[in-house]
Amino acid sequence: MLLLLVGCMNKEEVMTIEEAAQEVITLLQNEEYQKVSESWFAEELQNSISVDDLAGDWEERTAGDEFIATRSFQTENRTESLDIVEATLEYTTTQFDVRMIFNQDRRLVGFHLSEGMMTVELPDSILEEEITVGEGTKYELEGLLTLPVEMDDTVPAVVLVHGSGPSDRDEAVFAYKPFRDIAWGLAEQGIAVIRYDKRTFTHADELIKDFGNRLTVFEETVEDAIRAAELAKADPRIDEERVFIVGHSLGGMLAPRIDVEGGGYAGLVILAGTPRPSWEVAYDQNRAAIQSQIKEEDEKEKQMKLAEEEYEKAKSLEEIGDEAAQDMTVFGMNGYYLKDMDKFDTRAWIDEMEKPILILQGEDDFQVYYDKDFTLWQELLSGKEQATLISYPGLNHSFVAYEGPHKGTLAEYKVPGQVDDKVIQDIGEWILKQEK
Structure with missing residues (x-):
């Protein structure tokens, strides 16, 4: 036994x-x-x-x-x-x-x-192919081309351009994958989509070695968005005259510059972007965080003073030399990086703009502001017939709806959610109605 x-x-x-x-x-x-x-x-x-x-x-x-x-x-x-x-x-x-x-x-x-x-699965009506943006260059970037399965003719396409910081092809942040959501939703409407890993995500060490404190948004973002546009236009399944840029946050801020410097897009879609300098937005973000998160008045006053000092440094960037800018930081960002970004005059570009442009904004966005940034777009684009502006109640910076105890903080991004269907539908409908 x-x-x-x-x-x-x-x-x-x-x-x-x-x-x-x-x-x-x-x-x-x-x-x-x-x-x-x-x-x-x-x-x-x-x-x-x-x-x-x-x-x-x-x-x-x-x-x-x-x-x-x-x-x-x-x-x-x-x-x-x-x-x-x-x-x-x-x-x-x-x-x-x-x-x-x-x-x-x-x-x-x-x-x-x-x-x-x-938990999502690729819809049966679309397919994805591996691509390389900048193939043969020092900074090759892996990505995906999303296409509708059924195509009777060439289709329009979009290139998705990331916000700030290192980011993968899905622009994943905590529980969100907004670029995946947008790519799948647009492909289901008959629009091809290119998304790719950001250069600072794939080649961070090489960029530090090659550029150090001379890195600008051109090396970080602009050049790759231009290369992605060239890749899209070279694909025989895509209508080369109907390739659009869809930029989110920093990508939206840079969309006009990307187009001017070589993107040659048919039109621009700006998601939660701003015509204001990024350091000005950072100033507002810091002040809001200090007010909401710091309870002790002495510490709050101290942090507010530091924010004001950073703001004054930012305002001096235009006057100081490039070497001095390289040696300073403003709200944690390199001064030379910000100085280069400020060289592009968005307001002057708007005055001469002829291409169609779509501006979208979540009204619950606590990173780029509905009452400051979106209203400024409205002011600057007033009278421009080719401009369409839409805001969405209840949607945050990633165009996800959230109601809960973490509302208005980064913690809300940790609760799983997807880009609102209405936003994706609006983007698709706007693209499809643009004339060749």
């Missing part, structure tokens, strides 16, 4: 590392957060992640959703005493990753949940 002494054995001796990880996941799915902490967290992890925090983080990603499946499950023996388990969990509307680090006693010394992402 074989006697199983399971009751006399410790879980460490019974369970493999995979079984231990699955046990933790199952307990979390059953909302047994206290048991997870007591039975599986090492003392240091119990001190750093409270039961309430664990429950809140888990439920923020799974509330109202039904578990579908574990899509991937990988283990890695990092050292003799540490094992790492990573799993991707799919729910009805979202998916997220769980990363667990077990010590030699089968206790968790590390536990992390990734930001949730909407």
Whole structure:
């Protein structure tokens, strides 16, 4: 007779590392957060992640959703005493990753949940092809061309241009992938879309080595958007006379310059962009953050003074030399970078503008402002028949609707959401009605 002494054995001796990880996941799915902490967290992890925090983080990603499946499950023996388990969990509307680090006693010394992402699949009516923007150059960028499956003739196309900072082809930020949403939605309307990884995302080290504090938006953004336009126009499936630029945030600010310096686009779509200098927007953002986040009056006054000092530095950029600008920062941005950006006169460009332009703005955007930036566009474009301006109540900087406790803060971007369908529909309809 074989006697199983399971009751006399410790879980460490019974369970493999995979079984231990699955046990933790199952307990979390059953909302047994206290048991997870007591039975599986090492003392240091119990001190750093409270039961309430664990429950809140888990439920923020799974509330109202039904578990579908574990899509991937990988283990890695990092050292003799540490094992790492990573799993991707799919729910009805979202998916997220769980990363667990077990010590030699089968206790968790590390536990992390990734930001949730909407669970979506490529629609059957569209397809995607791998592309390379700037192929053969020093700064090749991988990307995707999204196309409708059925095409009776050449189709119009758009090039998506990122906002500030390093960004992948989807312009992913926390739980959002706005460029993926826009690309799929426009392709379903019969419009080809090019999106690609930003140069600062793929070649950050090379750019620092090559340019240092002489880096400008031309090397960061403009040149690649021009190359993407050339790539689109060279594709026989695309109507080369109907290639448009769709720029988001910084990409929207730069869209006129990109067009003038070689993009040669048929028209411009500016999403949450501004005709104001970026340092002026940064000043407003800093003041708003200080007012909302700092409670102590002495500290608030101190930070306001620092913001005013940065603002004065920004206003001096036009007068100082290039070398001096290279050696200074303004609101965390290099002075030379900002000085170069300010050389393009958006107001003068508007005066001479003949191409069609579409300006879109979320009214709940707390990064680029409806009451300052959008209204300034309205003022500058007044009387321009080729200009269309639309604002959307309830939509934020990424044109996602959000109502909840994190409203007006970066934390709202951590709640899974997608670009509003009405925005994508409006972009598509506007493009399709532009004459060849």
